[in-house]
Amino acid sequence: MPPAAPVRSDYHVHLERGPWTLEWLGRFVETSRARGLTEIGFSEHPHRFRECRAMYPPRDAVGGWVDAQCTESLEDYVRLIEQARRAGLPVKLGVEADFLPGYEAALERVVRAYPWDFVIGSVHWLPPQRRGEPWWGFDDLSRIEAWERRDVLDAYRRYFRLIEEAAQTRLFDFIGHPDVIKVAGYRPDADLADLYDRAAAAFAAAGTCAEINTAGWRKPAREAYPARPLLEACWRAGVPTLVNSDAHSPEDVGRDFDRAARIARDVGYTEVATFSGRARAMVPLG
Ligand SMILES: [Zn+2]
Ligand SMILES: [Zn+2]
Known part of the structure; x- marks a missing residue:
């Protein structure tokens, strides 16, 4: 038997800036093919879907933001991916599920209720530190000035504790953007080795x-x-x-993969994970 064609995938792609149509989805597939990828996994944010509203705090605690976003049906998303599959496109059904402490039960319900190929665990929100304070969506770059009022090292510590907790739920196939707390470019003047070691140990244990x-x-x-x-x-x-x-737009699918693969190889990795129906298979790093 000839060796199977190598699998090269991108499992973190958002359709959110366009409609639920094969035409829009097809533009992402086109870029993935042009960049030598063999499959593409979509990973919409649950905050878009009415079915997932209970995964997030009530209105007052998130400034109404989630309510404004939460206007669509998850069924439309699942149906589009199934339609793409029937059309022969190499697509996978995923979700980038937020981890918010205290909302694990609703998260677990969504994780169990749909036929995901993979579930990403991401932390985008830090909980209030005082009663009455809202949650902080620290990756909102339209409100980057919020960082000026924050203790940066404390934000990093709290974030890393949450990704450990996220891993400990064992609800996720992989942790998304593991140090996204740096997104706005604010970095603490401190050695982060301990935080990194603890996070890696938590991922391994889970x-x-x-x-x-x-x-x-x-x-x-x-x-x-x-x-x-x-x-x-x-x-x-x-x-x-x-x-x-x-990627949040077609042109970013598979972007900078050679650069990332070089770093992975340099660190020692020779394989990457792929997912189908939440089962993991390792394939050679492309
Ligand atoms: Zn994402
Ligand atoms: Zn994210």
Whole structure:
């Protein structure tokens, strides 16, 4: 038997800036093919879907933001991916599920209720520290000035504690953009090695992977997620990886994958994870 064609995938792609049509989805597939990828996994945010509203805090605690976003039906998304499959497109059904402490039960319901190929665990929100304070969506770059009022090292510590907790739920196939707390370009003047080692150990204990996400190069952080020392900690702990783009528009699918793969190889990785029906298979790093 001839060897199977190599699998090269991008499992972190958002359709959110366009309609639920095969035409829009097809533009993402076109870029993935042009960049030599063999499959593409879509990973919409649950905050878009009415069925997922209970995964987030009530209106007052998130400034109404989730209510404004939460206007669509998850059924339309699932139906579009099934339609694309029937049309012969190499697509996978995924979700980038937020981890918010206290909302695990609703998260678990959504994880169990749909035929996902993969579930990404991401932290985009830090909980209030005082009663009455809202949650902080720290990756909202339209409100980057919020960082000026924050203790940066404390924000990093709280974030890293949450990705450990996210891994411990064992609800996720991989952790999304593992150090996205740096997205706005604010970095603490401190050695983060302990935070990195603890996060990597938590991922390993939970049997979850950590993605390399190239979107960081397109953000004020000017660096892929995770930073190389965190990727090295993951490698030492035996945490598998995969390379993803976090594209929100067709032209970003598969972007900077060669650069990311070089870093992964340099650190020691020779394989990346692929997923089908939430089962993981390792394939050679392309
Ligand atoms: Zn994200
Ligand atoms: Zn994303």
